Amino acid sequence: VPLLAARDLAKAHGRTEALRGASVELAAGEILAVTGPSGSGKSTLLHCLAGIVRPDAGSVSYAGERLDALPEKRLSELRRTEFGVVFQFGQLIPELTALDNVALPLMLAGTSRPDAHARAGEWLERFGVRGQEALRPGEMSGGQAQRTSLARALVTGPRIVFADEPTGALDSLATEQVMTALTHTARETDTAVLLITHDAQVAAYADREVRLSDGTVAPEFSTEATEAAV
Numbered sequence: 001v002p003l004l005a006a007r008d009l010a011k012a013h014g015r016t017e018a019l020r021g022a023s024v025e026l027a028a029g030e031i032l033a034v035t036g037p038s039g040s041g042k043s044t045l046l047h048c049l050a051g052i053v054r055p056d057a058g059s060v061s062y063a064g065e066r067l068d069a070l071p072e073k074r075l076s077e078l079r080r081t082e083f084g085v086v087f088q089f090g091q092l093i094p095e096l097t098a099l100d101n102v103a104l105p106l107m108l109a110g111t112s113r114p115d116a117h118a119r120a121g122e123w124l125e126r127f128g129v130r131g132q133e134a135l136r137p138g139e140m141s142g143g144q145a146q147r148t149s150l151a152r153a154l155v156t157g158p159r160i161v162f163a164d165e166p167t168g169a170l171d172s173l174a175t176e177q178v179m180t181a182l183t184h185t186a187r188e189t190d191t192a193v194l195l196i197t198h199d200a201q202v203a204a205y206a207d208r209e210v211r212l213s214d215g216t217v218a219p220e221f222s223t224e225a226t227e228a229a230v
């Protein structure tokens with residue numbers, strides 16, 4: 001049974017049909033790359049899968065629960081406890097240090113400040129942001145800021161991390177450092193990753209790739225095609 005499964009998702013933004021019958025599955029601990037041209041619906045798919053946006057039609061199941069039918073309260077609890085998200089520009093809080101940015105989700109969940117700081121420090125170290133704890137996002141390189149964003153997304157122990165072009169603003173070396181840190185950590189902690197990218201260098205880190213085209217999964221990347229090939 002997949003950890004996350006979307007069936008026949010449809011979602012329109014005004015008159016633009018961003019998704020038209022997209023189906024995708026993510027297994028526990030799997031690293032999946034979602035690729036496709038700009039405008040093919042990748043971000044909209046991520047938003048539906050992460051319970052940020054409700055699809056117009058179709059279903060999203062997470063560990064047997066139908067996200068598309070959940071009351072908002074339970075959905076926000078799931079997002080907080082089970083999911084982590086990272087965007088292209090990490091969206092760290094500019095006024096907070098790296099340490100405070102990573103400690104924040106723990107403190108919001110009720111962890112004491114000293115405990116949150118201790119754990120945040122461990123996660124920053126894990127992501128190779130050593131000795132940078134006191135820097136604010138504006139004082140870090142793009143790669144350091146994205147590794148800090150990943151530490152913040154993982155510090156609460158989510159089962160899935162959703163990353164929308166996490167290296168889109170980085171050069172090739174920083175991309176490699178971010179992707180290595182992300183994939184090593186995901187494997188160590190058995191965290192699944194759904195990664196949106198249009199960069200083949202990034203997609204190469206994934207276990208599997210699904211390509212979107214005009215709001216649907218290209219046939220050769222559909223689960224049925226994969227199963228038929230096995």
Ligand code: ADP
Nearest residue numbers: 013014016018037038039040041042043044045
């Ligand atoms: P991708 O991530 O592959 O670039 P998106 O999911 O962002 O694709 O967008 C799919 C289509 O939906 C595009 O045509 C885009 O312009 C449109 N779209 C996305 N979000 C909105 C929105 N909030 N309002 C209107 N149109 C949108």
Ligand code: ADP
Nearest residue numbers: 013016037038039041042043044088164165196
């Ligand atoms: P991406 O390719 O990463 O999806 P976009 O520039 O397409 O980046 O979208 C960035 C944000 O703008 C998204 O939140 C999306 O919902 C919104 N957006 C995209 N296209 C439109 C549009 N045509 N009208 C309004 N909002 C849009």
